[in-house]
Amino acid sequence: MNKVIYSILGPLAAIIIALFIGAIIISLIGKDPVEVYGVLFYGTLGNSYGIGQVLFKATPLIFTGLSVAFAFKAGLFNIGAEGQMIIGGFAAAWTGFTFVTLPWIILIPLTIIAAFVGGALWGFIAGYLKAKYGSHEVINTIMLNFIAAALASYLVNEIYGIPATIHTPEVSGSSFLLRFDAITGLFPGSPFNTSFLAAILCTIIFYFIINRTPFGYQIRTLGLNKNAAEYARMKIKKLVVLSMLISGGIAGIGSINFIFGYKHYYELGFSEGAGYIGIAVALIARNNPFAIIITAFFFGILEYGGLTINTMVPKELVTILQALLIILVITFVRIIDVLKIKFLKSA
Amino acid sequence: MKRTIILSLILLSALFISCSKKSVQTTESGKLKVGLVFDVGGRGDKSFNDAAYRGLEKAKNELGVDFEYIEPGPGADREAALRQFATRPDIKLIFGIGFIFTDEITKMAQEFPNKDFACVDYTYDQTKTIPPNLLALEFKEDEGCFLVGAIAGLTTKTQAVGFVGGMESPLIKKFEKSYEAGVKYVNPECKVFISYAGVTGDAFKNPGKGKELALGQYSQGADIIFHASGVTGLGVFEAARETKKLAIGVDSDQYNEAPGFILTSMIKSVDVAVFDCIRQEKDGKFNGGKAETFGLNSKGVDYIYNDKNNNLISEGTRKRAEEIRELIIAGKIATFLK
Numbered sequence: 217m218n219k220v221i222y223s224i225l226g227p228l229a230a231i232i233i234a235l236f237i238g239a240i241i242i243s244l245i246g247k248d249p250v251e252v253y254g255v256l257f258y259g260t261l262g263n264s265y266g267i268g269q270v271l272f273k274a275t276p277l278i279f280t281g282l283s284v285a286f287a288f289k290a291g292l293f294n295i296g297a298e299g300q301m302i303i304g305g306f307a308a309a310w311t312g313f314t315f316v317t318l319p320w321i322i323l324i325p326l327t328i329i330a331a332f333v334g335g336a337l338w339g340f341i342a343g344y345l346k347a348k349y350g351s352h353e354v355i356n357t358i359m360l361n362f363i364a365a366a367l368a369s370y371l372v373n374e375i376y377g378i379p380a381t382i383h384t385p386e387v388s389g390s391s392f393l394l395r396f397d398a399i400t401g402l403f404p405g406s407p408f409n410t411s412f413l414a415a416i417l418c419t420i421i422f423y424f425i426i427n428r429t430p431f432g433y434q435i436r437t438l439g440l441n442k443n444a445a446e447y448a449r450m451k452i453k454k455l456v457v458l459s460m461l462i463s464g465g466i467a468g469i470g471s472i473n474f475i476f477g478y479k480h481y482y483e484l485g486f487s488e489g490a491g492y493i494g495i496a497v498a499l500i501a502r503n504n505p506f507a508i509i510i511t512a513f514f515f516g517i518l519e520y521g522g523l524t525i526n527t528m529v530p531k532e533l534v535t536i537l538q539a540l541l542i543i544l545v546i547t548f549v550r551i552i553d554v555l556k557i558k559f560l561k562s563a
Numbered sequence: 564m565k566r567t568i569i570l571s572l573i574l575l576s577a578l579f580i581s582c583s584k585k586s587v588q589t590t591e592s593g594k595l596k597v598g599l600v601f602d603v604g605g606r607g608d609k610s611f612n613d614a615a616y617r618g619l620e621k622a623k624n625e626l627g628v629d630f631e632y633i634e635p636g637p638g639a640d641r642e643a644a645l646r647q648f649a650t651r652p653d654i655k656l657i658f659g660i661g662f663i664f665t666d667e668i669t670k671m672a673q674e675f676p677n678k679d680f681a682c683v684d685y686t687y688d689q690t691k692t693i694p695p696n697l698l699a700l701e702f703k704e705d706e707g708c709f710l711v712g713a714i715a716g717l718t719t720k721t722q723a724v725g726f727v728g729g730m731e732s733p734l735i736k737k738f739e740k741s742y743e744a745g746v747k748y749v750n751p752e753c754k755v756f757i758s759y760a761g762v763t764g765d766a767f768k769n770p771g772k773g774k775e776l777a778l779g780q781y782s783q784g785a786d787i788i789f790h791a792s793g794v795t796g797l798g799v800f801e802a803a804r805e806t807k808k809l810a811i812g813v814d815s816d817q818y819n820e821a822p823g824f825i826l827t828s829m830i831k832s833v834d835v836a837v838f839d840c841i842r843q844e845k846d847g848k849f850n851g852g853k854a855e856t857f858g859l860n861s862k863g864v865d866y867i868y869n870d871k872n873n874n875l876i877s878e879g880t881r882k883r884a885e886e887i888r889e890l891i892i893a894g895k896i897a898t899f900l901k
Contacts, residue, residue, distance in 0.1 A: 265646075269643055365761075365762050365763055368762075369763070370762075373732065373733065373762075377733070379733055380662065380686045380733045380734065381662075381665070381686060381733065382732050382733070405646060405674075407639065407642075474639065478639060479666075484730075485603075485637035485638060485764050486637070486638050486639075487638070488636060488640075520643070523635060523640055523643055523644055523647070524647065526633040526635070526644070527631040530634075531605065531635075531636075
């Protein structure tokens with residue numbers, strides 16, 4: 217029981233303080249914080265369209281959160297989910313608008329594989345450089361993000377794009393991922409789609425690989441103690457390359473939500489920074505795959521909530537609120553951890 | 564940890580629940596209300612988006628309408644923002660500012676046939692029809708850019724001018740090509756340096772990068788730089804002021820951003836277009852389903868020449884520019900470089 221109380225205390229204190237600071241800022245710019253928070257809540261969780269929007273925003277965050285968490289498990293810091301998602305997304309979209317004659321039963325798996333392979337390739341580069349030359353994956357993945365954005369821009373603007381737009385041709389109709397409002401009538405108008413199911417499936421596979429396979433055991437060992445892993449004759453270099461590759465692949469699949477579930481084409485800037493938010497998601501969820509789903513949902517509320525109150529307060533305020541929450545949640549979880557250890561020691 | 568977050572969410576909900584429902588607006592004064600969704604750059608770019616905002620303010624002061632606006636991020640937010648306005652009972656007319664809204668606003672116009680929509684810089688696709696409740700507002704930027712290119716080509720002393728673009732995209736390419744065409748038309752020997760601030764929407768709001776690019780071009784010998792880069796252009800002006808060289812503004816008259824160093828500005832009367840559209844709506848004369856084009860002939864695009872900057876543009880240059888204006892309107896000059 218104590219354990220539960222301790223684990224909710226941190227995030228709860230952080231949320232209350234962040235909302236309080238946010239309320240002060242809102243008052244300072246002459247608005248009523250109660251009204252602004254009311255609209256935020258009603259807009260995101262108070263109606264089915266809002267919930268659909270939140271889930272739609274959360275879907276890619278589950279993938280990028282899992283991606284970052286997978287690398288974390290191996291002791292690697294993957295800042296490159298953004299770039300991996302961009303490359304994976306382009307590869308998937310290319311598959312979707314190139315093989316237009318294939319039936320859905322072949323094309324959908326093919327596009328998902330393409331998304332994985334594209335992201336995996338981008339993750340592999342950083343993993344290989346780390347394993348072979350010891351160059352730091354943080355710097356390499358950040359740099360690869362820039363290269364990915366520029367490469368995608370070149371491909372769209374110069375080769376595949378439709379003139380006077382920033383997107384590619386539409387992918388084949390048989391590669392569309394259905395929207396829940398079309399299937400069930402729930403969440404009308406929101407682009408929440410079946411890629412969410414893929415995210416759940418991916419979470420389960422993640423859990424299974426990490427916790428129930430010899431490979432996952434090796435990854436965890438590497439992450440906890442590199443020397444121990446080496447002493448146990450594990451092939452460190454191979455593990456580093458593989459975990460970056462898989463991490464990149466997961467991020468790559470994150471692109472299908474927007475491309476096949478919503479717009480049906482590749483659009484520049486579609487990733488909306490989901491790769492970076494994925495880092496915060498993984499950190500707050502402490503790399504627990506199931507906690508990632510819930511954390512991603514929470515970030516989905518922030519992401520979409522910002523838009524719902526945008527007519528009342530400037531968008532910069534929303535960014536400030538989000539940043540405050542991230543900082544405070546991470547800090548408070550740590551503070552409570554320290555308190556807990558002290559308490560247990562004294563008890 | 565899972566439990567942690569579930570519980571904290573529940574508590575968060577409890578915190579909100581007291582104040583949820585009552586915030587649904589109920590303004591039934593019968594006043595026309597307009598919703599406007601900005602482009603990625605958002606308000607404060609002193610250029611394209613701010614021009615749209617001026618149109619709104621003018622409509623508020625002169626026509627007595629109310630307005631609200633949203634500044635969304637890239638990606639999926641555009642549709643959500645438009646929908647947010649479309650589902651509001653008190654909002655009748657909704658604007659999307661920027662070519663990037665083309666697909667979303669078409670879709671929303673079809674889904675909400677009893678609301679009116681207008682889109683600035685709508686990309687008109689010949690194969691598709693525009694919904695009857697959507698008015699596309701198009702500008703012939705190429706004409707304006709050609710003209711300021713000609714002015715730059717006539718004014719340069721170093722036989723080199725520059726162009727700084729925001730996000731490398733088809734629209735900004737259009738600015739670049741027609742500017743270059745204008746320079747070469749009057750001065751075939753003149754060099755034109757071209758740089759872009761980036762490949763994502765953020766490239767429109769990066770003054771640091773703009774300054775860096777502009778300083779680079781000035782040091783290579785350019786003495787005039789035209790920018791089409793939103794907020795990024797403020798960095799170009801900064802560079803112009805520091806090196807005491809000239810810059811050309813875009814979309815709005817940007818003279819006041821660096822007085823004495825702004826040769827002219829290529830203006831796009833987004834404010835006029837927005838204002839006219841609101842007036843039509845108010846008079847019940849809103850007429851969608853078509854594209855309305857603003858070019859040099861209707862002063863929808865133009866360059867600035869007034870008593871602030873007429874000491875920077877020589878008499879001869881002014882005359883030549885006016886001749887070129889007539890030629891463009893008469894369709895005797897191709898405003899694009901092949």
